[in-house]
Amino acid sequence: MASSVIVGAQWGDEGKGKITDFLAERSDIIVRSQGGNNAGHTVVVGDNEYKLHLIPSGILYPEKICIIGNGVVIDPEGLLEEINYLHERGISTDNLFISDRAHVIMPYHKVIDRLVEEKRHVDQQIGTTKKGIGPAYMDKTERSGIRICDLMDEKIFRSKLKNNLEEKNLIIEKIYGADPIDFEEVYRDYIGYAKKIKRYIRDTTVQVYDYINSGRKVLFEGAQGTLLDIDLGTYPYVTSSHPISGGVTVGTGIGPTAINKVIGVVKAYTTRVGKGPFPTELKDETGEWIREKGHEFGTTTGRARRCGWFDSVILNYSVRVNGLSNLAITKLDTLSGLDKVKICVGYEIDGEIITDFPASLETLARCTPVYEEMPGWGEEISDARIYEELPINARKYLERISNICDVDISIISIGPKRTETIYIRKAD
């Protein structure tokens, strides 16, 4: 049995797509367990860049099996766009499977996502991707959601859509004063989507279980990041699913004993999109410099990401709540050229130093980072192929991070290409 989970250890956008692609080469099956097309994964293969949102990054390997698990919320229109995007680039989706238990994102979810966000006071806006993710998960927990298995049956779908739309149109019209959504139009569109995606639908819980039991290597690909987890993230500035490692079990239907390794993907600095406190945020030219050099603009929304120094309070929290066994450090190359680099080792609040990430955002907003300063490295590092080829100061920086959290670094990413990766020790 060999299965590994990849999780984002910060606020998402850690470069999980590239690390997944790298480890996918060493795996047989790649599975997504949560989120939807709010995620954005960029993978560079040779001269080609691929942007994926919903489909696991493993799809770029023709012989790998890719699964979208029951915990994912699926926008069929977005899914078909992504399938077409891959087909146009000559990539087959014959090995793609989608859970019959996954919930479907409906047009009213997207409309309500936008209307709710617009109605929030500007200070309280979450900065959602407006893909309908939150409202779809709300219907799931409220037990009125429409699942893929419902979409596959015209009669059931018709009746569930009718019930849902009656209520959603009341909300859309009466609360938000917006235009109602037409039943027949949605019904027709979605039955059309259903016909096109039918060939991919399976009971993926059985597939994943059988693959694990038959000794195949399964890689669970996380989306978003630990601090965007609905329970353990910086609530309410979070997504509506469980990006932490525990989300893999509920999102794919396997038990925790089936997981062998949890690889935390950590950017060599910190970024976040959307609102909410961010203790190590750099609102100066260094932050701007990192944003430009690191191309820190959202894959899904194009929004500029907020940038800051590395925060080991966050990493230690991530190690704990995910049970991280290995680290993959990404975008180390972005920091090349800085005179000095800083690592936050604690927060000062009311004259005390704390090292546990606080639950209260009001507390977090009052935290001042305590930094350790280290010398930077001037040289570009993307040509390094073994650890020893990295500048001594870059190595010291990595070793300090690994020491602080007591987890070994297995992979270092020093550029977007597959080849720009240093594999130090076995992670899969």
Ligand code: IMP
């Ligand atoms: P939602 O997931 O669209 O509901 O957005 C909720 C919050 O999660 C917002 O702050 C988004 O910017 C953030 N978010 C969602 N997906 C991602 C991601 O893949 N990377 C980084 N942030 C994300």
